[in-house]
Amino acid sequence: MSLLGTSLIVLLAVLAVLFPVATYLLWSRVRGPRPVRAGSRVALLVGGQLTTLVLVAALANDYGDFYTSWSDLFGGGQVNINQATVLHAGGPQVSRSVHRHQPGDPAVHGVRLDVNKADAHDLRVVGDTNFSTRSQWAVRGRVEAVLLSGPQSGLSADGYVYLPPQYFRHRYAHHRFPAVEVLTGYPGSAQGEVSSHQDYPGHALQAVRAHKAGPMVYVFLRSAVVPVRDTECTDIPGGPQAETYLAQDVPTVLQSALRVRPNDWGLMGDSTGGYCTTKILMHHPDTFRAGVSLSGYYHTIHDPTTGNLWAGRKPLKDFNNPEWLAQHEAPPPVSLMVTISKQERTYRDTVRFLHLVRPPMRVTAVILPTGGHNFVTWGAEVPGALAFLSQHLSAGS
Template sequence: MVVVPLLGWPLEVLLGSALVVVVLVLVVGWSRVRGPRPVRVAQRVLLIGTTQALVVLLLAAGANNYGYFYGSWSDLLGGSTRAAVTLPPTHAGRAPQQRQVGAAAARASVRNGPTAWSTRAQWATRGRVDSVIVQGARSALTNEALVYLPPEYFQPAFVHRSFPAVEVMTGYPGVVTNLVARQHYPDALLAELRRRGAGPMVLVMLRPTVAPPRDTECTDVPGGPQALTYLSEDVPSAVESVYRVRPLGWGAMGDSTGGYCAVKLAMMRSDVFTTAVSLSGYYHTLRDSTTGDLWGGSQVLRDLNSPEWLLAHQPPPPVSVLATIGTAERGHTGITDTRHFLSLVKAPMSVSSVIIPGGGHNFHSWSTVIGPALDWLSKHLHAASA
């Protein structure tokens, strides 16, 4: 059976064609329906309802193509694909070495490889984007990631160099390819590298939705998905076992829910993450229909997952945070919340902020600050390693 992919123009064409056909049937057949009055009414209601349903589906498909909210039918319907831990080779002709990390092994095997983002001849000048699947040895969670390796990674002068690594996260629900195709993180970092605004970093791009369709908010849910463990332990361990990245001193960056997760990783796991960038993120715990109760009914656990509560009631960790927000972002996750978070920060934690005049909660606003944010992130990560 042929299944039309959720993303892309084929689904829009199919829905648009079906809408045209139903509208024609509605116009031509309105006066031609036959049968008793109740039957005629039912037929007309069915035609009108079908037309309206197709309009809604066409609009939804168009919005999904623009925003990359769901990447596949399994994402939309709540399914997930579990696979072996796979990471691509980093050097032609040489398989990565497996090694034990901590109490559990971050298992890795070669299955996926470089994407078409660049050719082999361009690796030393443009870098490479790898498609990988990471299955957590501790959390038992599986997620897709795209790993950007900068040009320096393939240059002879850097062959023995280990690079700073950054987890770059989407919002909820998110599609990981959005970070490359829509937000252009590899291109943005490459541009900053070329103008020497940033130093070389490895970007591990993924989404925080590790147990779709539930929004775990990067939380170790009691009796549920161990999202924090996956992002703070499994991903760094698995990536470090294959790529030349530093095991500690990671950065985290994301927008919306990804921004909340980035700050949360730095504050709760400062032994691994020392720097975070939050693009239109929020700084307190949320509960809604997509999250459910993430804390097993415990107010203590809920507080411990709130960056604002942690700053108000516990000693701050020695991490650096950059928070960006648009002036048009209102509500309890908008600019007022960001300003409250900024007011709570105290040494040894440091914070910088960027206020975007007229900026909203959207890709356009984030694209204006991604380059400068990568510069800021790079300076802090390279300074910490030095």
């Protein structure tokens, strides 16, 4: 029986009804010694509770495609990125060579976020992580926890900044790096992106060491800037200006505080973060040149977590719809990488978006035969995604 689909849901729903009925009918009919009777009744109660919990989990999984097969659920499934099909849409793919950075550059001691250049109300370092010690900054880089306040949106959010090892070396003391904004899905946790859960800094470090990507500065943020509401990175009429915060405030503040290049930013995110990546990339090609959408979707949604984000205004809804933008607006000169598994619910949505893309916008689609809407699948895709961003930003300059 498939993990997804109605068959499993129906079976679990029937069991969830039968267990309480059986408990009612058998409660007084259980025979045997007192321990046996007590154990049987406990088994009926626990069985009913577990069946209900499994039913709820199955409904959630069927909705979100988190696990698409039993082997995927129990860890036996493997995501082989080499089995992916790669498609191109829009204009020709443009890439840049990746500079092979020397590992032996001397360290610049004492370098950290230069918050003196930024308004103290805009960026505040609130803590360090255990990613590296001071002596390791020029070898592993550094991850710092920050509170970033937006001067235009008036919003504030916790996040993390990863500075690559080159940032701390004398050779790059006056070098400005490309920057990548990494957005979570909903609800998501920025801390999860820098911890062993997803470990983006580790992936970035390995990509540079393997000469598959150049050093870049990363900022990790929740896509839901004002939890618990899922704002879908939207400037809500009369509400939070989430897109302004992510697309304008974050680059402006960090460009004032760090040695990052203006107008040479990348975006990356999974699920809702993938939708946000695509939309912001298409809205702001003057700042963001490339993006990666991991299992994202390409249409506006309205559900209990979002509410009405557009105040009933169809033009505003269309403006936040990547499919509509690709079909009706002038395509921006940006590069986007999208990943999806054929087993995910948004596979057809992705294919439909690819058919709408026109030059000079360029899209590379990495389509896996198997895989779920989960961190295992995305973890296999991240190395290629970082290489893509490096090639399409000025990481090799």
